[in-house]
Amino acid sequence: MARNSEAKPTINDVARIAGVSKKTVSRVINRSPMLNQATREKIESVIADIGYVPNPQARALALRRNFLIGLIHDNPNAQMVLNFQEGVLEGLAGTEFALVVRPVDRHAPDLFDSIRSFIEQQRLYGVLILPPLSENDELGALVREQGCRYVRMGSARLDDAEHLVESNDREAVRAAVEHLIGLGHTRIGLVQGPDGFRSARERAQGFRDAMGVHGLALDPAHVAKGNYTFDTGKAAAGAILDSPHPPTAIFASNDEMAAGVLVAARERGIDVPERLSIMGFDDTAIAAHIWPPLTTVRWPIVAMARAAARKLVRPETASEEQSLFLSDLIVRASTVAPAAKR
The missing domain is CATH 3.40.50.2300 (Response regulator)
Incomplete structure (x- = not known):
C-alpha cells in the first residue's frame, strides 16, 4: 500500500533516514549529552529536512x-x-x-x-x-x-x-570605590546589604579592600546595614548622615538603597552631588531615571x-x-x- 503523502513524519522515519535507532533519535530530541556531535548534527539535519515535529506530551512522558x-x-x-x-x-x-x-x-x-x-x-x-x-x-x-x-x-x-x-562583585565594587577615591573622596560611607547574602559580603569586602589599599580609615559611624530595599537604604543613610562628621560620598550595595540615600540627603538639605556623591550597584532602571542619574555598577x-x-x-x-x-x-x-x- 502506498504511503499517504499527507502523513506527518514520525520518529521512525527520522531513524530510518538517518540510519540510526529510534532510541538515538530520542536522545537527540531530549538533548541528551550522550551522543557525539557528528551523530547529533546528522539527525538534526534529517529532522529539519523532513519537517518532523516531536510530540511534547510523548516527550514529557518519556x-x-x-x-x-x-x-x-x-x-x-x-x-x-x-x-x-x-x-x-x-x-x-x-x-x-x-x-x-x-x-x-x-x-x-x-x-x-x-x-x-x-x-x-x-x-x-x-x-x-x-x-x-x-x-x-x-x-x-x-x-x-x-x-x-x-x-x-x-x-x-x-x-x-x-x-x-x-x-565578580568584590572586584567590581573595589574598582568603583577606587573611582570615588580618585575623585578625591577620603570619607566614604557604606550602606551594606542584608545578613545571609553572599553578594552583601562580597560587595562590602570590595569596599573595604579599596579603602585599605589607599590607607583610608573607615569610620564605624559611616557604616549602616540595609535590606536591598528603598526604605532600608533611606534609614541607613539617615544614620550615616546624622553622624558627627558625615562622609562626602556613600556607596550603597544596590540601586534601590542608593535611591533611599538620595532622598535621605534631600530631606536634610544636602545637595547631591555638590555636597554628597552617591553610588549604587545593579544599574537597574531607577539608576538612570532619578535625578541626578546614579553612578552605579552595571550587574549583567x-x-x-x-x-x-x-x-x-x-x-x-x-x-x-x-x-x-x-x-x-x-x-x-x-x-x-x-x-x-x-
Whole structure:
C-alpha cells in the first residue's frame, strides 16, 4: 500500500533516514549529552529536512518531566527578580519550555519539604536558584536527589561551571570605590546589604579592600546595614548622615538603597552631588531615571539569567555557555569631586 503523502513524519522515519535507532533519535530530541556531535548534527539535519515535529506530551512522558523551568527565590529586591525573569524568558525563547516562579521563605522550617514538593508536583525539568538560597549547598544536593537539573546564581564560585552563573562583585565594587577615591573622596560611607547574602559580603569586602589599599580609615559611624530595599537604604543613610562628621560620598550595595540615600540627603538639605556623591550597584532602571542619574555598577543580570536558562535546556552545550560575568562601572552625574577638591 502506498504511503499517504499527507502523513506527518514520525520518529521512525527520522531513524530510518538517518540510519540510526529510534532510541538515538530520542536522545537527540531530549538533548541528551550522550551522543557525539557528528551523530547529533546528522539527525538534526534529517529532522529539519523532513519537517518532523516531536510530540511534547510523548516527550514529557518519556522524560517523566514537564517542560517547566522553576525559578526559586527569596529575595527582597523585586527589580532584581524581574530582571532575572527577563533573561530567563530570553533564554527559553524558541523552545517548548515555560517558566514557573516560586517565591519561598528561606527561614521557614519546612523550606526543603516545600521545595521538594514543588519539584515533584510540577515535574520540573530544571530549576534556577537565586541568592541567597543558591548559596545553600544542601539545597543543591536536594535538587540533585530529585533527578532535576539546576543552575545556581552567585556572587562567587558556588559550583561547577555547568551548574553556575557568577559575577565578580568584590572586584567590581573595589574598582568603583577606587573611582570615588580618585575623585578625591577620603570619607566614604557604606550602606551594606542584608545578613545571609553572599553578594552583601562580597560587595562590602570590595569596599573595604579599596579603602585599605589607599590607607583610608573607615569610620564605624559611616557604616549602616540595609535590606536591598528603598526604605532600608533611606534609614541607613539617615544614620550615616546624622553622624558627627558625615562622609562626602556613600556607596550603597544596590540601586534601590542608593535611591533611599538620595532622598535621605534631600530631606536634610544636602545637595547631591555638590555636597554628597552617591553610588549604587545593579544599574537597574531607577539608576538612570532619578535625578541626578546614579553612578552605579552595571550587574549583567539579564545576560546571566539568559545563560543560566540555556545551560538547563541545552545540557549538551552547557559547558560552552559563559559562567563568569564581569560588572562595569557606569559613571553618571551623582558623583563628583568633593567640594574641598573643586
